[in-house]
Amino acid sequence: MLVSVYRYNPEADDAPYMQDIHIDIPGGKDIMVLDLLQLLKDKDPSLGYRRSCREGVCGSDGMNMNGKNGLACITPLSAVVKKDKLVLRPLPGLPVIRDLVIDMAQFYAQYEKIKPFLINSTPAPAIERLQSPEQRAELDGLYECILCACCSTACPSFWWNPDKFIGPSGLLQAYRFLADSRDTAQAERLADLDDPFSVFRCHGIMNCVSVCPKGLNPTKAIGKIRNMLLQRAT
Amino acid sequence: MVTNVTSFGRSGLYDWMIQRVTAVVLLAYTLFIVGFLLITPDVDFQQWQALFANTAMRIFTLLLVLSFAAHAWIGLWCVTTDYIPMTGLRFLVQAVTGLMTFVYVAWAIHIIWGV
Ligand code: SF4
Ligand code: SF4
Ligand code: FES
Numbered sequence: 001m002l003v004s005v006y007r008y009n010p011e012a013d014d015a016p017y018m019q020d021i022h023i024d025i026p027g028g029k030d031i032m033v034l035d036l037l038q039l040l041k042d043k044d045p046s047l048g049y050r051r052s053c054r055e056g057v058c059g060s061d062g063m064n065m066n067g068k069n070g071l072a073c074i075t076p077l078s079a080v081v082k083k084d085k086l087v088l089r090p091l092p093g094l095p096v097i098r099d100l101v102i103d104m105a106q107f108y109a110q111y112e113k114i115k116p117f118l119i120n121s122t123p124a125p126a127i128e129r130l131q132s133p134e135q136r137a138e139l140d141g142l143y144e145c146i147l148c149a150c151c152s153t154a155c156p157s158f159w160w161n162p163d164k165f166i167g168p169s170g171l172l173q174a175y176r177f178l179a180d181s182r183d184t185a186q187a188e189r190l191a192d193l194d195d196p197f198s199v200f201r202c203h204g205i206m207n208c209v210s211v212c213p214k215g216l217n218p219t220k221a222i223g224k225i226r227n228m229l230l231q232r233a234t
Numbered sequence: 235m236v237t238n239v240t241s242f243g244r245s246g247l248y249d250w251m252i253q254r255v256t257a258v259v260l261l262a263y264t265l266f267i268v269g270f271l272l273i274t275p276d277v278d279f280q281q282w283q284a285l286f287a288n289t290a291m292r293i294f295t296l297l298l299v300l301s302f303a304a305h306a307w308i309g310l311w312c313v314t315t316d317y318i319p320m321t322g323l324r325f326l327v328q329a330v331t332g333l334m335t336f337v338y339v340a341w342a343i344h345i346i347w348g349v
Contacts, residue, residue, distance in 0.1 A: 160316040193246075200246035201312075229247045 001025065001081065003040065005047065006089040008096050016096065018087075025077070033065055033072035033080065033088070037100075048099035056213060059148030063100050064089040069150040069211040091153035093162065106162045107149045107169070113192070114166060114174040119185035135181040142176035142221060144214050145169060151208035151218055157201040164197035168208035168218030171199060175221035178228060190225075190232055199225055242308050249308050256301035263298040286349040299342040303335045 003023055008016035023039060025031060034051055041047045049072075051061040056074035063072055065080045066087050080086060090096050095103040120129070152158045152167035166174065174193065177183050193199045199222060208218040243249045274281055285291055310331050318324040 157316070196246040196249055197315075198246065200250050226247075226250070230251075233245075233247050 001077075001084045001086065003036065004085070004087045005040065005099070006096075007047070007099055009046070009048075009098055030076050030078045033063075033075045033077065033086070034061055036077065036086070037072060037088075048097075048101050050101055057146065059146035062091050062148040062150045062153070062213075064091055069154045071148060071150070071213045074213060091149055093153045093159040094149075102153075104149060107147075107152055107167070110152075110162070110166045110170040111147065111173060113198075114170050114177070115185070115189065115192075116173050116177065118177065118180060118183050119188075120182055121184050129182045131181055138179045138181070139176060141216055142172060142179065145172055145176075145216055146214060148213060150211045150213060151216075154207040154211045155202075156205065156207070157203060161197055161201055165201035166193070166198045168202070168222070171202070171225060172216060172218040172221045175225050178225065186228075187232070190229055193225060194229055194233075199229070242304060242311065252304055253308050256305040259297055259301040260305065263294065266294070283349060286346070292346050292349075295346050296343065299339055299346070303339050307332065307335055 001023060003021045004018045005021065006016060007013070007019045021040060021043070023036070023043075025036070025039075032054075034054055037047070037049055037051075041049075049061065049063070051073060052058040053060070054073045056071050059071070061072040062069060065072065065075060066082055066085075068080065069091055070080075077086070088100065090100045090102045094106060097103050147169060149169060151172075152162075152169045155168055157165050158167040174189065178186055178189055183189075202219070202222045204219055204222075206219050209216075209220075212218070243252050270285065271277060286295070311328065314324050314327050314331070318327060
């Protein structure tokens with residue numbers, strides 16, 4: 001099959017280019033894209049990409065495979081290869097450090113803005129703050145996010161305003177803390193989100209939902225934040 | 235955070251609410267006019283003038299014009315902040331948009347009460 005990989009080494013190349021490589025998959029097996037990358041790296045050790053857990057847990061190997069963001073380690077070739085061809089690019093919208101490795105600083109800056117930790121002004125109990133099973137269930141579909149950035153880098157609103165729009169990943173996390181019964185900073189959290197960019201740049205295109213490798217739904221969480229803002233204002 | 239860049243309402247939420255409410259007004263007016271044209275198929279000048287001579291209709295039309303202006307301004311403000319990263323050019327486009335919106339509103343009021 002033919003693999004076309006985005007290559008860019010800022011120390012050697014004037015501009016990024018696509019490298020076409022013909023490769024035979026041993027035994028014609030339906031391997032994961034990450035395994036394919038290893039085969040490519042065996043041929044050309046200069047190819048750069050991130051990976052760690054190789055089982056969809058760490059969120060390191062988000063990339064754009066034949067036009068769709070996803071995790072290379074849990075994406076089988078059969079799910080993305082079309083006409084025996086695969087185009088691999090870094091996640092779109094963020095600066096490229098080298099080949100498939102992107103600079104996630106802007107993504108993390110947005111995550112930091114939403115204060116991704118519990119804030120509680122009441123005196124700490126002797127052992128731990130308890131939640132009822134129902135309260136705990138509120139966090140399902142939120143806490144599973146692995147911060148792979150597949151969603152935010154698929155979101156046009158994030159492409160145009162990565163410095164002001166929190167993005168689907170950050171907003172999913174924002175709601176994860178707004179919805180937590182053990183958090184007492186709801187009012188402050190909402191006040192921080194009530195500008196024209198942080199939340200309201202989401203136009204509900206749902207690119208985020210269609211790419212999330214963990215099957216999460218940032219658009220729904222964003223809708224809930226909007227409802228909370230509405231409730232607070234009216 | 236970026237609270238100083240409010241486009242029209244006092245916050246992102248107000249912009250968002252204004253956008254929804256004005257959209258409903260635009261829809262209601264459109265439905266009304268389409269309905270009117272359906273029940274009066276060959277509308278002539280007299281009927282058209284009688285319709286707009288009605289004060290309720292004038293208020294409805296003024297509401298439409300104001301809704302249209304607010305809706306267009308918020309929408310275009312969004313578009314310019316998305317697609318024009320150069321501050322100078324963005325400011326220029328926004329200024330021209332704002333000025334045109336104002337002219338259109340004043341002109342429309344003139345027309346509505348000139349019928
Ligand atoms: S639904 Fe909102 S956050 Fe998700 S991709 Fe669309 S604009 Fe971005
Ligand atoms: S919401 Fe999904 S796509 Fe977005 S960062 Fe979290 S796990 Fe990745
Ligand atoms: S290598 Fe960890 S998610 Fe793919």
